[in-house]
Amino acid sequence: MPASVESTILSFEHARCVVEKHAAEIPPPAAESVELLSAADRVLAEEIFADRNIPPFPRSTRDGYAVRSADVARAPAVLDVIGEIKAGEKLQKIPTSIEPGQAVSIMTGAPVPDGTDAVVMVEHTRREADRVEIYKSVASGENIVPRGAEAIEGSRLLHRGSRLNEAALALAASVGKSRVQVYEQPRIAVLSTGDEIVDIQSIPGPTQIRNSNSYSLAAQILRAGGEPILLPIAPDEPQRLRVLIEEGLQSDLLLMSGGVSMGGYDLVEQILSELQSEFFFTGAKIQPGKPVVFGRTSAVLLPRGQERPRRSALEEKVSGETTYFFGLPGNPVSTMVTFEIFARPMIEALSGQHPRQLAFLHAKLKSEIRVKPGLRRFLPAIHSGEFEQSEVELVAWQGSGDIAAMARANCYVVVPPESEHIPSGEWVALMMR
Ligand code: AMP
Ligand code: MG
Numbered sequence: 003m004p005a006s007v008e009s010t011i012l013s014f015e016h017a018r019c020v021v022e023k024h025a026a027e028i029p030p031p032a033a034e035s036v037e038l039l040s041a042a043d044r045v046l047a048e049e050i051f052a053d054r055n056i057p058p059f060p061r062s063t064r065d066g067y068a069v070r071s072a073d074v075a076r077a078p079a080v081l082d083v084i085g086e087i088k089a090g091e092k093l094q095k096i097p098t099s100i101e102p103g104q105a106v107s108i109m110t111g112a113p114v115p116d117g118t119d120a121v122v123m124v125e126h127t128r129r130e131a132d133r134v135e136i137y138k139s140v141a142s143g144e145n146i147v148p149r150g151a152e153a154i155e156g157s158r159l160l161h162r163g164s165r166l167n168e169a170a171l172a173l174a175a176s177v178g179k180s181r182v183q184v185y186e187q188p189r190i191a192v193l194s195t196g197d198e199i200v201d202i203q204s205i206p207g208p209t210q211i212r213n214s215n216s217y218s219l220a221a222q223i224l225r226a227g228g229e230p231i232l233l234p235i236a237p238d239e240p241q242r243l244r245v246l247i248e249e250g251l252q253s254d255l256l257l258m259s260g261g262v263s264m265g266g267y268d269l270v271e272q273i274l275s276e277l278q279s280e281f282f283f284t285g286a287k288i289q290p291g292k293p294v295v296f297g298r299t300s301a302v303l304l305p306r307g308q309e310r311p312r313r314s315a316l317e318e319k320v321s322g323e324t325t326y327f328f329g330l331p332g333n334p335v336s337t338m339v340t341f342e343i344f345a346r347p348m349i350e351a352l353s354g355q356h357p358r359q360l361a362f363l364h365a366k367l368k369s370e371i372r373v374k375p376g377l378r379r380f381l382p383a384i385h386s387g388e389f390e391q392s393e394v395e396l397v398a399w400q401g402s403g404d405i406a407a408m409a410r411a412n413c414y415v416v417v418p419p420e421s422e423h424i425p426s427g428e429w430v431a432l433m434m435r
Contacts, residue, residue, distance in 0.1 A: 007271045011285035014378040020282050021296060021344050024326065025351035030163070033183045038174055041166050044184035045227060045354045050160040053177045055150035059113035064145045067105040067127055067134055068118035071142040079136050081105035087112040105134055114146050121145035163356045165227065185354035190228040191250035192219045195236040195243060195261040195270060196332060214405060215259040215337045222341045227353035238267035247273055251299060251325045254352050257345055260332025262293045270329045271295060287419060289377040290336035290402035294344060295329030333402035339380045339414065342433070362416060362431040368395040371417060371424040378419045382411035385432055394432055411435070
């Protein structure tokens with residue numbers, strides 16, 4: 003820890019609150035119009051309304067017979083079939099009046115004719131020429147979705163700030179939105195640091211390792227709704243590191259990996275403090291990931307001779323020149339965990355999404371866990387089974403540098419700081435990946 007940076011180590015909850023508070027203050031980015039087909043996973047920048055009632059007519063949810071429910075109150079009953087209505091039937095072909103004792107053959111998705119108030123499933127009928135025998139009575143309204151029951155014309159279907167998943171896209175399509183307004187994706191700079199780290203194209207020397215963190219971070223950024231910008235690897239050397247940090251601060255958010263522990267070559271905080279940074283925390287009581295740093299800087303000093311890259315409209319709005327940053331610990335599992343619990347909400351906010359809360363599933367622990375108390379732990383684990391059989395087991399690992407163990411895991415078991423021993427069979431909280 004450089005002398006100039008005051009150490010602020012918060013509990014997980016407190017640190018998360020700090021991030022959420024800053025995320026909530028970020029104004030939405032600029033919007034652009036895209037074709038609906040390209041809008042999957044993007045964030046909606048407009049409200050979408052129902053252009054007509056949904057459904058626009060009382061819709062049959064079954065193949066069968068539209069009837070007056072009173073006619074079949076006592077089943078079996080025999081009715082006269084006076085017509086047939088397919089889905090998409092022309093209006094002129096739909097009977098306008100149904101007399102007592104009459105029924106109309108109807109298909110799923112077809113408009114139910116006036117005068118009928120229920121649909122009997124075809125499975126409960128037997129047809130003979132133009133008569134049908136109904137075996138089962140139906141309540142009024144059964145198997146019919148009334149006009150406007152799903153949405154009234156003019157009502158809001160999708161909110162600004164929602165991520166366009168498949169259901170949202172289907173809904174937009176159903177109201178004829180062939181183009182939609184979405185927010186521009188924030189540019190998230192990724193800076194991996196460390197003298198021992200080499201590019202994946204080069205052959206590592208005997209004591210070097212390849213840069214894997216930039217790739218895990220890029221994947222997590224994409225999932226969170228950002229556009230990753232991978233910077234060159236920064237050595238543990240102040241001048242070059244500073245140039246790359248300044249370059250990263252041109253983006254909408256800077257994520258650094260490595261260089262934030264207590265080691266003599268951990269220079270990230272030192273340089274950020276020289277850039278007049280504000281540090282909100284310099285550690286969290288978690289494991290892995292304790293040395294995580296969160297802050298912002300307002301001084302962006304460009305290296306001489308370098309032109310200022312185009313900044314997104316978003317940045318112009320974020321209180322002048324302020325750029326947030328995270329210093330994520332370099333151990334690969336620490337980097338992944340700290341991204342998920344701290345960096346993600348900031349990227350979601352920068353991309354215009356509504357803040358989402360952390361959701362935990364629960365599963366039964368297969369083998370006991372023993373830990374030292376004091377830290378909230380996020381331990382890589384394998385979840386298996388469904389419903390009451392939902393089980394979880396920690397993966398065997400060599401600590402937070404073990405990427406191979408992490409790749410076998412599909413979740414984290416979240417251990418509260420007061421726990422020392424969790425016996426097998428206990429239900430524990432999981433954070434899914
Ligand atoms: P640091 O946080 O810089 O002390 O790094 C902690 C550990 O993470 C060291 O063993 C590093 O070699 C490893 N590490 C740091 N950066 C990366 C990276 N980009 N890819 C893979 N491992 C890394
Ligand atoms: Mg390092």
